[in-house]
Amino acid sequence: MTTRRQTTKFEVPIPSRANGSTKPSDMQPTTTLEESPSLLNSPFLPTALETLLLSLYPLTLLLGSIFSTLHPSTRAATYNPIAQAYDPSTAPSYFARKGNLFNVYFVKIGWFWITLAFSSFILTHSSLGPPLRVVGTRRRWQAGVRYGLVTLVWVFVTQWFFGPPIIDRSFTWTGGKCEMIESETLAARREKAGMSQAEKAFTHAACKTIGGQWRGGHDISGHVFLLILGSAMLWLELLPALLRMEGLREARRVLTKDGLVRSAAIETDADTAEGRKEGRNMKIPEETSLGVKAALGVAGMSWWMLLMTAAYFHTWFEKFTGLAVAFLAVYLVYFLPRAVPAMRRVVGLPGV
Structure with a gap:
């Protein structure tokens, strides 16, 4: 007995031959294609490239945790779970000491470096408009809104939430x-x-x-939360610019107000044949490359310190909850708007 394969309708943004526009009014009739996970991505889910990027975070935590469990230097060292630190005299590595310079001057003030890198990229990169120009640049304003929302989550979780932050509240709620x-x-x-x-x-x-x-309570890892939240925000802002808004932009799916699932490219204000060709061939101006390098540097350092945190600090469950809270925040700001048109009009999408 055979069964019919289910088909799903979605609109493919095919530019008009006359002017290369991909506005909804220029769309050709809806095309019916067989359902395929690689073709019909849900607007609620990340693309294959984004999934690969985000998977690096749990893999990093897993690698660091396995190292701390199996490596002789960490197994022989004395770890105080209450102080969440090794005895300085037996610390298995320089990075296993809470007083190491990278922990004190990078992680402890991590949001300062995240903000500095984000601002240098957003204000200087030409993909968001003329460098250092804020007025009249929709993409730049929406990037600022996304940063504000992510920063608000960071404040609520680690600094203040109508009193003690969520990390401290969760500790006392669990008996601490x-x-x-x-x-x-x-x-x-x-x-x-x-x-x-x-x-x-x-x-x-x-x-x-x-x-x-x-x-006595459960301590969500603030280091894991901070390092994942900040670096993931930088990566999700960087990817469309580094790829010149090609590939990733077309792969993302959004739910439009008319109920159709379409390519995110339909909402860009520069999706013309000429613009796509120029985007592929255009070299990033030297004056704007500094922002990209700063963001890449901070994101790279965040990954390294995440690996060190996974190897030398916190329990498995504390690291997992830090990861879960960070992923929830990233999803709400960067992925949920793809399926909520009203929200997307405010926060936008990187590169769109």
Whole structure:
């Protein structure tokens, strides 16, 4: 017994021979093609190239975690899960010390470097409009909106969420609390005076300030969250520009307001035959290449520090939850708008 293969209709943006336009009014009639995962990507899902890029993050965490489990230097070292650090005298690597320069001056102030790299790319790259011009450049404004949303997520998760940040709230929700590191006599004096300082410390930073330690709860890895969120944002902004908006742009699918799934290229304001040819052949101007190099440098350093974090800090589950929260934020800002036209009009798509 045979069954009929299901077919799905979607509109293919074929430019008019007269002027090369791919506006909806210039579309040729809808073409019916057999359903194929490589051809009819869902607007809710990343493309094959984006999937490959995003898969590097869990693979990196897996590689670092396996290394920390199997390598003799880490197995022989003394790791304090409460302090989330190795004993300085037995640290298996320079990167296993919390005080290493890359951790102190890059990861600890990571959002500063992410912001600097993002701004240098967005303000200078010609794919978003004339360099250093903000007024009248829709792509640049929408990139700023995307950055603002991602930054808001970073603030809510790691800095402030109507009080303690989400990381600290999740720690206390799972039974964690701040415990003082002090003598029994001093602790007894504090209890007589009323609620102890430790009981009043609702954030990790406040707990450290009074000499306490977070104990008992689940600690989402802030390092993993920051490094994945920031570098993934940079990569998703960079890819359309590095590919000159060819290939990736056509591969992405969006759901239009008329209910059809189409190529994201239909919404670009420069999708002409001449523009595509120019995009393939155009060399990135020297004055704008600095932004690309800065973004690539920060994204590359973020990956390296993610590998070091995976190898030397946090438990498997803490790293997984850091990855999950970062991926959720990236999905909401960069992938969900493809299926929500109203949202896409505000945040846009990189390269479109």
